[in-house]
Every structure is written in C-alpha cells, then in structure tokens.
Amino acid sequence: MRMVDIIQAKRDGQELTKEQIDFVIDGYTQGTIPDYQMSAWLMAIYFQNMTPLEISVLTDAMLHSGDVLNLAKIPGIKVDKHSTGGVGDKISIPLAPLVAAAGAKNPMISGRGLGHTGGTLDKLEAIPGFNVDLTEEQFIQQVTTIGTAITSATGNLAPADKKIYALRDVTGTVEAIPLISSSIMSKKLASGTDGLVLDVKTGNGAFMKTEARATELAEALVRIGHQAGIKIVALLTDMSQPLGYAIGNALEIAESIDVLKNKGPADVRELTLTLGAHMLIQAEIAEDLPTARRILENRLADGSALAKFKEMITAQGGDASIVDHPTKMPQANHTIPVLAPKAGVVDQMATDRLGVASMILGGGRQKKGDVVDHAVGLVLHKKIGDKVAHGELLATIYAEEPARPDVVDMVLAAIHIGDNATAPKLIHHIIQ
Incomplete structure (x- = not known):
C-alpha cells in the first residue's frame, strides 16, 4: 500500500477502506508518512469530504492510535x-x-x-x-x-x-x-x-x-x-x-x-x-x-x-x-486605544478578524511551533447592539510595542458601526 495512491483516491472522491485509513493513521503516528503527504491527504478530505462510515473508521483509528484511559478508579459518572x-x-x-x-x-x-x-x-x-x-x-x-x-x-x-x-x-x-x-x-x-x-x-x-x-x-x-x-x-x-x-x-x-x-x-x-x-x-x-x-x-x-x-x-x-x-500573570508592555470613527450602533463584527488580530500580536500561532505571548490581546468595550459616540473607546489593544497601526486598522475594519442592531441570540438550538 502506498500513501500517494490513498491521496489520489481521496482526491478523486473515492470512499477509503478501513485498511487504507488505518494505514495512514498508523504511518503518520509512527513517522513513516511525512508531513507533506499528510498535508495533501488532509486537503483532499477538506475538498472531497468523507462518508459517515469513513468518519467513524477515522475516529476509531485515531482513538486506538495510542492508549485509552481507564477511569474506573474515579467514582461516579464522568x-x-x-x-x-x-x-x-x-x-x-x-x-x-x-x-x-x-x-x-x-x-x-x-x-x-x-x-x-x-x-x-x-x-x-x-x-x-x-x-x-x-x-x-x-x-x-x-x-x-x-x-x-x-x-x-x-x-x-x-x-x-x-x-x-x-x-x-x-x-x-x-x-x-x-x-x-x-x-x-x-x-x-x-x-x-x-x-x-x-x-x-x-x-x-x-x-x-x-x-x-x-x-x-x-x-x-x-x-x-x-x-x-x-x-x-x-x-x-x-x-x-x-x-x-x-x-x-x-x-x-x-x-x-x-x-x-x-x-x-x-x-x-x-x-x-x-x-x-x-x-x-x-x-x-x-x-x-x-x-x-x-x-x-x-x-x-x-x-x-x-x-x-x-x-x-x-x-x-x-x-x-x-x-x-x-496582575501576577504576564502583562503587556503597552496599551493602545481604538477609537470609534463615527457615532452609531455596533451592528456587525468580523469576529474571526478580531481573533487574527490577537494572533498577529503574538497571542496565537501563525505557524507550527510558534511560541505564544500570553500577555497580548484585545479587550472590547462595545458589542453588537451597543451605542457608540464618535471618538469613544471601541477596544484596547494589549501589545509589546507602543504602536501597532496594522492591528488598530484590523480592529476598526472588524467592528462595523451602523444605525441600529440587536444583540444576537446566544443559543440557537439543541441536538441530541
């Protein structure tokens, strides 16, 4: 069995067998399949999806790639x-x-x-x-x-x-x-x-x-x-x-x-x-x-x-x-205010962009192996549905540098001010 054949099979939308999936997971866990081939396989899955049976087999293979905890010593329902x-x-x-x-x-x-x-x-x-x-x-x-x-x-x-x-x-x-x-x-x-x-x-x-x-x-x-x-x-x-x-x-x-x-x-x-x-x-x-x-x-x-x-x-x-x-936790060297460019009501947020802004400051990883800076990030002062005056504080950036105009611009672009809005519903529905 060859990894390249399995990559091509999934790239072409084929349903993989248990043996193929087990081969991939075992090989990658043991280090015989390199990152670049695994990356290609993951991207093929991203575009071609998997059937419920494939997902079940993949979960089982990953579950049994190592030990399974026995929590019987812990009393009660876990x-x-x-x-x-x-x-x-x-x-x-x-x-x-x-x-x-x-x-x-x-x-x-x-x-x-x-x-x-x-x-x-x-x-x-x-x-x-x-x-x-x-x-x-x-x-x-x-x-x-x-x-x-x-x-x-x-x-x-x-x-x-x-x-x-x-x-x-x-x-x-x-x-x-x-x-x-x-x-x-x-x-x-x-x-x-x-x-x-x-x-x-x-x-x-x-x-x-x-x-x-x-x-x-x-x-x-x-x-x-x-x-x-x-x-x-x-x-x-x-x-x-x-x-x-x-x-x-x-x-x-x-x-x-x-x-x-x-x-x-x-x-x-x-x-x-x-x-x-x-x-x-x-x-x-x-x-x-x-x-x-x-x-x-x-x-x-x-x-x-x-x-x-x-x-x-x-x-x-x-x-x-x-x-x-x-304050005994890591503290950023500088705080940078982000001010509202106009008056109105916060009606939308590009939430993922706010997460990226924190990551760029050092609060997350841009590539494998990056060291996280625990001190940096953002604190919002307004959420969707909140009124805001021109020049009012929208957010505070916590950074290691005294100025981060790139992050200020990202935050301003991520928080949209309109005429009216209501706060979104927190819990949509339940699936059992």
Missing part, C-alpha cells in the same frame, strides 16, 4: 464538555471548577489554539507554573480528589490526533467536518468519559460559518457519540461576535475569574451555566435543567466554585494567588 472553538471562548476555564464544585467528576482533555481561535491550554499556561501535561496517574488522582483536571492529550493518548491537530492549524484544513469530528471524538472517547456536552459554534467567528454547516458537524459528533454508547448532547451557540470582552490568554483568564466571582460578562456567565446544567443532568446530580442551573448559581454565589478553581490551580502546580491578583 462528564466532559468540548467546544468547537471561537474567539474569546474561555468557557472551559470557569466551567470545570463550577461543575466540580456541584459534585460532578469532570476529566477534561483540552487543546491549544487552532487557526484564529484561542486554546484552553494556552490560556491556562498564562498562570505561572500551571502544568497542562499531567500524567495519566496524576490526571486520575486529581479528578478523584478534587473533581476536575484540565490537561493535554499527553503521553500516548490519541497521539495521531495530537500530530494531525498541529498540522491542520497551518495547512488551511481546520474547517473540514470529518477532521474536526474525528479529532474531537477520538480525544473524548480516549479520555474515558461517560457523558459529553458539545458546544458547537456557528457564525463568522466559528469554523462553521453557517448554521447549516454547524448542524452538520453537531449531528456527526452526536452520531459518533451514540455509536460509542456515551451520553451526548450538542448545543449550537452563537459566534457572530466574541464571547465576553477579552481576547487573549491572560486577559481571558482574568475574565474567567470574574465569572467565578459571580460577576463577569453576561454571555460568558449564561453559556457557562447552560452547558454546566446539561453536564449535571448527565452526571445524574439533577433531574432537570432548572434544578441544575439553581445548583450552579448557588455554587457561584457561595464562593465554592472560585475556591475549587484555586484548588485546581494549586493541584496543577500553578500560583493560585493570581485569582486575587491577576
């Missing part, structure tokens, strides 16, 4: 959450300690930045000392004792996905539904979870720009979950503007802390509570969504969710004092 990614999407950071404070066991395998979106692991590494590379033993022990841990797919857990994930980011193949769904579900199934709540983004800041494409992805993910026998639900949520106001690693950690202090942006708080409520139902801690939500609201109000976050930071080697002193 539940997890995954987002398909967006700009300002820091939901996992307040969500994990919140559901753990409510009594759920939440083993969370997370990823790094992909394309214009920020990664949970990159954000957590803005916390001095925070270790996102737990061993299997450390991971199981931490979830058992404090209820949650957020780690990378370390060691030999879905190693094929880890390699492909990095390659997709720099080859323009992030948005392919077969690659997204197999990536997400191979990691989640390998992590041994019993239940999974999916946050599938739709809008100009998501990889799935239209609701139809987002629905297609959500249905593919839910189908894989049902085939694997886990509890699963997908929520289609809005990404026509950033979540919250902060875009950038340390900036988003600070905003997450605000949510855990029972404050923070309304959209981040609402989505955290909604996703968390579904997780509590899967964990059989609550029978219905209103009850689950009340439990979570109480955990925010009584401070136990914030205390759990401190506990999680300490357990993973980080400096928990950043919760009360966020």
Whole structure:
C-alpha cells in the first residue's frame, strides 16, 4: 500500500477502506508518512469530504492510535464538555471548577489554539507554573480528589490526533467536518468519559460559518457519540461576535475569574451555566435543567466554585494567588486605544478578524511551533447592539510595542458601526 495512491483516491472522491485509513493513521503516528503527504491527504478530505462510515473508521483509528484511559478508579459518572472553538471562548476555564464544585467528576482533555481561535491550554499556561501535561496517574488522582483536571492529550493518548491537530492549524484544513469530528471524538472517547456536552459554534467567528454547516458537524459528533454508547448532547451557540470582552490568554483568564466571582460578562456567565446544567443532568446530580442551573448559581454565589478553581490551580502546580491578583500573570508592555470613527450602533463584527488580530500580536500561532505571548490581546468595550459616540473607546489593544497601526486598522475594519442592531441570540438550538 502506498500513501500517494490513498491521496489520489481521496482526491478523486473515492470512499477509503478501513485498511487504507488505518494505514495512514498508523504511518503518520509512527513517522513513516511525512508531513507533506499528510498535508495533501488532509486537503483532499477538506475538498472531497468523507462518508459517515469513513468518519467513524477515522475516529476509531485515531482513538486506538495510542492508549485509552481507564477511569474506573474515579467514582461516579464522568462528564466532559468540548467546544468547537471561537474567539474569546474561555468557557472551559470557569466551567470545570463550577461543575466540580456541584459534585460532578469532570476529566477534561483540552487543546491549544487552532487557526484564529484561542486554546484552553494556552490560556491556562498564562498562570505561572500551571502544568497542562499531567500524567495519566496524576490526571486520575486529581479528578478523584478534587473533581476536575484540565490537561493535554499527553503521553500516548490519541497521539495521531495530537500530530494531525498541529498540522491542520497551518495547512488551511481546520474547517473540514470529518477532521474536526474525528479529532474531537477520538480525544473524548480516549479520555474515558461517560457523558459529553458539545458546544458547537456557528457564525463568522466559528469554523462553521453557517448554521447549516454547524448542524452538520453537531449531528456527526452526536452520531459518533451514540455509536460509542456515551451520553451526548450538542448545543449550537452563537459566534457572530466574541464571547465576553477579552481576547487573549491572560486577559481571558482574568475574565474567567470574574465569572467565578459571580460577576463577569453576561454571555460568558449564561453559556457557562447552560452547558454546566446539561453536564449535571448527565452526571445524574439533577433531574432537570432548572434544578441544575439553581445548583450552579448557588455554587457561584457561595464562593465554592472560585475556591475549587484555586484548588485546581494549586493541584496543577500553578500560583493560585493570581485569582486575587491577576496582575501576577504576564502583562503587556503597552496599551493602545481604538477609537470609534463615527457615532452609531455596533451592528456587525468580523469576529474571526478580531481573533487574527490577537494572533498577529503574538497571542496565537501563525505557524507550527510558534511560541505564544500570553500577555497580548484585545479587550472590547462595545458589542453588537451597543451605542457608540464618535471618538469613544471601541477596544484596547494589549501589545509589546507602543504602536501597532496594522492591528488598530484590523480592529476598526472588524467592528462595523451602523444605525441600529440587536444583540444576537446566544443559543440557537439543541441536538441530541
């Protein structure tokens, strides 16, 4: 069997066999298939798609490219959450300690930045000392004792996905539904979870720009979950503007802390509570969504969710004092104001361009192996539906240089001011 023949078969729209897909995943994992051939295969998939059977086989091959975690030592039902990614999407950071404070066991395998979106692991590494590379033993022990841990797919857990994930980011193949769904579900199934709540983004800041494409992805993910026998639900949520106001690693950690202090942006708080409520139902801690939500609201109000976050930071080697002193995280050297060129109402945002602006500042990766600057990013001061006066502050850029006219221009081009607008609906619909 030759890799070039498999590339050509998929390029020409043929359905690949299990043997062909296994050959590709085994070869790339072992290093016998080079990046350039894998890149060509990923691009062929991007243009030709895959059948449901191919996606199932690909997920299974990636799942079994390494170890599968056995979480039997952790008592109770294990539940997890995954987002398909967006700009300002820091939901996992307040969500994990919140559901753990409510009594759920939440083993969370997370990823790094992909394309214009920020990664949970990159954000957590803005916390001095925070270790996102737990061993299997450390991971199981931490979830058992404090209820949650957020780690990378370390060691030999879905190693094929880890390699492909990095390659997709720099080859323009992030948005392919077969690659997204197999990536997400191979990691989640390998992590041994019993239940999974999916946050599938739709809008100009998501990889799935239209609701139809987002629905297609959500249905593919839910189908894989049902085939694997886990509890699963997908929520289609809005990404026509950033979540919250902060875009950038340390900036988003600070905003997450605000949510855990029972404050923070309304959209981040609402989505955290909604996703968390579904997780509590899967964990059989609550029978219905209103009850689950009340439990979570109480955990925010009584401070136990914030205390759990401190506990999680300490357990993973980080400096928990950043919760009360966020300036202990990396700080940008300069702030640059972005002023409104005219009066009106913010009616549209090119959300992906705001993510790219943060990436160009150093907050994400433009190529494989780039080092992330945790201090830089943007803070918005207006969202869709907000009135703005001429010369009023639209956003603040956090940068290492005193002037970044290129980024100022990008931000101005990404925020459109019109005559009227209403805030978009946060949660579109649910697929089970």
